[in-house]
Amino acid sequence: MYVTSNDQKFKKTPETGFLGHPRGLFTLFSTELWERFSYYGMKALLIYYMYDKLSNGGLGIDQGTAAAIMSVYGSLVYMSGMIGGWIADRLLGNRHTIFWGGVLIMTGHIALSFPAGLTALFVSMFFIVLGTGLLKPNVSKVVGDLYSKEDTRRDSGFSIFYMGINLGAFIAPYITGTLGQKVNYHLGFATAAVGMALGLIFYVITGRRSLGDAGQRVANPLKPEERKKVLARFLIGAAIIIVLAAVGYVTHTLTVKAFTNLISILGIVIPICYFVVMLVSKKTTAEERSRLLAYIPLFIASVMFWSIQEQGSVILAIYADNRTQLDLWGFHIPSSWFQSLNPVFIIIFSPIFALLWLKLGKRQPVTPNKFSLGLILSGISFLILLVPAIMYGTDHLVSPLWLVLSFLLVTFGELCLSPVGLSVTTKLAPAAFSAQTMSLWFLSNATGQAINAKITPLYNSHTEITYFGTIGAIGVLLGIILLFVAPKIHKLMRGLN
Known part of the structure; x- marks a missing residue:
């Protein structure tokens, strides 16, 4: 029999056993560790694989086009969380959805391990996009299920979970990046597939013992009479997409630019529709509606933050x-290794932030203030790159320490905003849209990268100063504005922090 409230689930789930947190936390962050190993291992190589010469084993795509594809791919990965949230809420529950997401991700990495050119690239992207949408929001949702809404360990638990995720992201570039850039790109991608397989095995074996009832309940199951309507809509939608794709292929209008424009539009329209549906739903109570209104400015701040942060793997x-x-001291540093900077900084500083929030308890800054600080730091991480460009020009190689500093600043911003955002999403979510609201959180990343799909092709050595200066300044300005409206947002949160 399924339990009916978060507090009941909390009572049925083991409460301690892993650093003072529920034992299930170890299962979930270990699963995400290997999923992130596979995802970031592939991502550390992907842009180089796309714009590298054919003679070097790459695809020979124009650098600006490759940047746009990377952003569109990243946007679709997080946009697909809507599908994962809906399937969990209406059909399978979080736990089963996580499993099938992992299977699809592994299939995508296997496809890219074969040297089949653009065909393998797009097949791989399709499976990884869909699989990540099923897995990622639901893992975070189950983490929230391990705690009651009033548990002061909640933010600390998400910070620990976040650190576990980044262990995989830290290790991946050194293994897949080295194999991919120094041996063969496809060998690096195959290693990513092995990582996801390990994650699935660990999840199945340990989850049965440590997760209890967390993530088992289907929050808003489809009624028998709804199933036929949903199936019909799915088939109609799939048919429309296939027809449009076929027409675009035949008429040569299905171009990277056209697809980029479509994703950029969807990245803005979809979250608006999401908020409207939940706000007007009869299943949303007055208190939940107030909390959703508080969530809107936090969502906008998150969009801007991820627009900057996600350019770490592109620009x-x-x-x-x-x-x-x-080339330093006779050693050549593979460029893919810089993708380990963000996760290694998170590994180092995540425990400090987790202990800080735990130590402060109810005295810690309110969530909107944490978001504001995160946004300001992300803007500064771009502004700092103006210094070497102004000092030495944009046609000279610069010290890698500038990149290290930029990644460090955006990581501090991420630790203020991202784990806290995961936590506050599980608290502000309407009960009937619990997993889908978590999908909405990841949709903020999708929207940020959908915007990036239009702006990242603008970057080159001639536009570098304007590019970093404009985007960095916007980030800082929005962070300051959020700081001033924070009291009103906190009031709408109805007693939650």
């Missing part, structure tokens, strides 16, 4: 390859 990856001195 800063290109910056590492083309603008950074990689």
